[in-house]
Amino acid sequence: MTGSQTSPTFRLAYVPGATPAKWARIWNERLPEIPLTLLAVPAADAFGLLRAGDADAGLVRLPVDRTYFSAIPLYTETTVVVVPKDHLITAVDEVTLDDLEEEVLFHPLDDVFEWDRPPGEEAFERPASTEDAVELVAAGVGLLIVPQSLARLHHRKDLVYRPVIDAPQSGVALAWPEEATTDLVEDFIGIVRGRTVNSSRGRKADAPEAKAKTGAKAGDRRTSTGAKTTARNPRGKSDVSKGAKRRKPRRRA
Numbered sequence: 001m002t003g004s005q006t007s008p009t010f011r012l013a014y015v016p017g018a019t020p021a022k023w024a025r026i027w028n029e030r031l032p033e034i035p036l037t038l039l040a041v042p043a044a045d046a047f048g049l050l051r052a053g054d055a056d057a058g059l060v061r062l063p064v065d066r067t068y069f070s071a072i073p074l075y076t077e078t079t080v081v082v083v084p085k086d087h088l089i090t091a092v093d094e095v096t097l098d099d100l101e102e103e104v105l106f107h108p109l110d111d112v113f114e115w116d117r118p119p120g121e122e123a124f125e126r127p128a129s130t131e132d133a134v135e136l137v138a139a140g141v142g143l144l145i146v147p148q149s150l151a152r153l154h155h156r157k158d159l160v161y162r163p164v165i166d167a168p169q170s171g172v173a174l175a176w177p178e179e180a181t182t183d184l185v186e187d188f189i190g191i192v193r194g195r196t197v198n199s200s201r202g203r204k205a206d207a208p209e210a211k212a213k214t215g216a217k218a219g220d221r222r223t224s225t226g227a228k229t230t231a232r233n234p235r236g237k238s239d240v241s242k243g244a245k246r247r248k249p250r251r252r253a
Contacts, residue, residue, distance in 0.1 A: 009035045010184045013050065013058035015043040016130070017077075017149030018172055020059055026191045034184065043112055050177055057176035057185055061112050064175050071175040072192065077147035079113075079169050080161040082137050087160075089143075094163040104142035106133040113168045118145050130154065 010027070014020045020038055027036045039055055046060045050069070064071040081100060083089045089099070097119045105120040108127040123142050127133040133144045134154040147170040151161040174192050176185050 009037045010057075010188065011037045011039060011055045012188070013039040013041050013046055013055035013060075015041060015046050015059060015061055015172075017147055017153055018059035019149070023188070023191050027188065030191070030197060031187060042110060044110060047175075050175065053177075053180070056180070056182065057174060057188055060173055060175045062171040062173050063114075064173055068177060069175045070178045070181065071173045072189065073171055073173045074192070076169050076171045077149055079145060079164050079167040080148050080151050081164050081167075082134060082144040082146060082151050082154075082159055082161045084137065084140055085158050085160055087143075089162055090160055092162065094165050096166050097164065100143065100145075100164070106136055106142050106144045108133040108144075112147060112150075112170045113145070115168060134159070 010031075012020055012024070024036050024038060039049070041049055041055075041058075043061050046058050047065070047069070049055045050058050050060075059074075060071075062071075062073065081089065081095060089095055100118075100120045103120045104123050105118040106123045106127055107117045108130045110129050111118075120143075123136075127136060130144070130146060130150055131154055133142075134156065136142055137144050138156055138158055145164060145167055148161070148163075174189070
């Protein structure tokens, strides 16, 4: 932790498909006096927002520039292909990239995968966004490969998706500028990692009340352990017994 700066709010950016709701709820329960502001940003803009200091941390897509940011990988998403509801692919549970070789696949400008272009036949144009590409899939002019969260985000009743088992995958991480690791960032890290309020690694554990409770519990454990050791260890009796056996026998008169 590089400082103890505080802010009237904690600003958390998140990219499309990321879901901060669970962690936001826990934050509001633990730190009700510090409002949490959620900032929805395009994936391409998230790191710029963090560099500019307009957000304290962000749920972003990997990879992360580790020379500037600290990051905690959270999960890796299933990759799916979005198809019209009447497409032949809907007859199977999963597909491979080879199965898509003869399909037109859209490559939106905000694509989160690091490939020059998706496999299959190249589309007549690159849609400006994933949302625009989904509209084109619904029009029946091509398919789209995306992380499952984006397929859910842009769900339509006339579209379905199937896992692509050998496609690239996208990971989501919590990231923040390493030089701006504030107390509030540490608090949010604790929430994301599942630490309890009184965790020894959490900032709140440094409070006098927490230290007092921790010390009392530690003392109780030491007393209890000592008592159990004395009660269960027969070593003292054994030593006396051995000592008695080692006494020199009396000489007979």
